Amino acid sequence: MTDLAARLSAGFAAAFDGSPDGVVRAPGRVNIIGEHTDYNDGFVLPCAIPVETRIAWRARPDTTVRVVAIEFANEQDEFDVAQPIEHAPDGGWRDYVRAMIATLVKEGRTLRGADLAIVGDIPRGAGLSSSASLEVAVGHAMLAVLGETPDATKIAVQAQTAENDFVGMKCGVMDQLASAASVADAALLIDCRSLDTRAIPIPAGTAIVIIHSGVVRGLVEGHYNRRRAECEEAARILGVPKLRDATLDMIAAAGLTGDVLARARHVVTEDDRVIAAAEALASDDLRTMGRLMADSHASMRDDFQVTVPKVDELAATAHDLIATLCDGQGGARMTGGGFGGAVVALMPESGVEAVTAGIRERYRTPAGEAPEIMVARAVAGAGNVD
Incomplete structure (x- = not known):
């Protein structure tokens, strides 16, 4: 992950000057078995994998969120969390960031402004949950600005809501919960109705x-x-x-x-x-x-x-x-x-x-x-x- 760390540090400095207050990560996932069962309240068996999204964050004194996506040629976005958050004119990665933040606001969180630099190494379009990883990482970053560490299940449900209601993808909760709550060296058996999870050790x-x-x-x-x-x-x-x-x-x-x-x-x-x-x-x-x-x-x-x-x-x-x-x-x-x-x-x-x-x-x-x-x-x- 040294390359991610170096690119994130350089990208943050180039976009915002100075250093971030902190860095969060959210991994991608691979689903070992259990496909299209999550939104049917069934069972799934994914695990988180080493590819991930990282976000460097720095708190701002106002309510403006500025974002740079290093993987997308340093494209940027900017919006105000104190105003209604709409879809970005260009959509794409910006809508996933906005979706997560809009969901937190809709659920009653009073958020602060932040500078966010995003980098990741999850192959897009491979079915390894790059979007869920981004949503979960954004949630972690915005709550870190407030000095909070999210509950894994709650942040996963919020990320699912963001994708369902803002992005328009009617996915289940598996991807987000696997990114948020997985255990090292284990698959995660998820009951998608109760959201109970059980770590199943992967044999040595x-x-x-x-x-x-x-x-x-x-x-x-x-x-x-x-x-x-x-x-x-x-x-x-x-x-x-x-x-x-x-x-x-x-x-x-x-x-x-x-x-x-x-x-x-x-x-x-x-x-x-x-x-x-x-x-x-x-x-x-x-x-x-x-x-x-x-x-x-x-x-x-x-x-x-x-x-x-x-x-x-x-x-x-x-x-x-x-x-x-x-x-x-x-x-x-x-x-x-x-x-x-x-x-x-x-x-x-x-x-x-x-x-x-x-x-x-x-x-x-x-x-x-x-x-x-x-x-x-x-x-x-x-x-x-x-």
């Missing part, structure tokens, strides 16, 4: 490998919100608050058909897979974990229909290599909301070199290049940087 010697398909996602412009609406329609027909409350027997008895049937079947079976996966991971049973990951990917491909051919190809390639080179100890699946992005794989550390070499040999992105591959570990959630 197990590698988390993230492979970018090269297909960049765009969920707001894509079909994510439509999938959510289809899930809500299925729950309405079944007479349950959310699909978390449904069963396969209920689905069969209700006579659901077409897309609504398929969406409901994915969510119900995916919830079951998450619980089974948490048990398998806690028992160091990578063989069962691999089977569950393969079943999850097939369900997202066939029932939820959020994969794309290149992602299917990459997941199959990774899974086959793990089966051959790691004796089936592990597996692979698409991770994130879909329509592109990355594949996540679990495998013994001893197999990483051979498996990743095989992926680079066998898979090419749409641009004809070898894929970007990250070998990650599970890190702690958001907080201050010393």
Whole structure:
């Protein structure tokens, strides 16, 4: 993270002169299993990963917020927290910053002005939650200006509200809660109804490998919100608050058909897979974990229909290599909301070199290049940087 720290320090000084009062960080996340279950009040099993957003902050004596985004050619934004916060004329990253601050204000916080410099190394469009990381980091920074440390669950819910109501992306709470509350060296089993979390230790010697398909996602412009609406329609027909409350027997008895049937079947079976996966991971049973990951990917491909051919190809390639080179100890699946992005794989550390070499040999992105591959570990959630 030395490069992030150096770029952040230089970027802050160039934009605002002087030094910040403090620095906060919020990691990205990879979801090991449990896709499109969070907004159905179900279960998910993500972990935070070492790529992150950092914000250097300095309190101001007024109510003006000035922001510089170092990753976006030092683009800037400025607005007043004492006035109604509207969408930025140019949208983009500015709206995520404004969304989080507007949500804090709407919930009754009296905020102070601040100078904020933002830097990050989360690949955008890879399904690793760069937007949630930014929202959580902004919340930490604005509350740090007030001398406060946020409650992890509360800041995650506020970040979700920001994305739902201001940005217009009807996501669940998984990404934000994983960024805010994850535990080092563990996956985080999240009950998305109660928001209870339980750390599931990742067995020593197990590698988390993230492979970018090269297909960049765009969920707001894509079909994510439509999938959510289809899930809500299925729950309405079944007479349950959310699909978390449904069963396969209920689905069969209700006579659901077409897309609504398929969406409901994915969510119900995916919830079951998450619980089974948490048990398998806690028992160091990578063989069962691999089977569950393969079943999850097939369900997202066939029932939820959020994969794309290149992602299917990459997941199959990774899974086959793990089966051959790691004796089936592990597996692979698409991770994130879909329509592109990355594949996540679990495998013994001893197999990483051979498996990743095989992926680079066998898979090419749409641009004809070898894929970007990250070998990650599970890190702690958001907080201050010393």
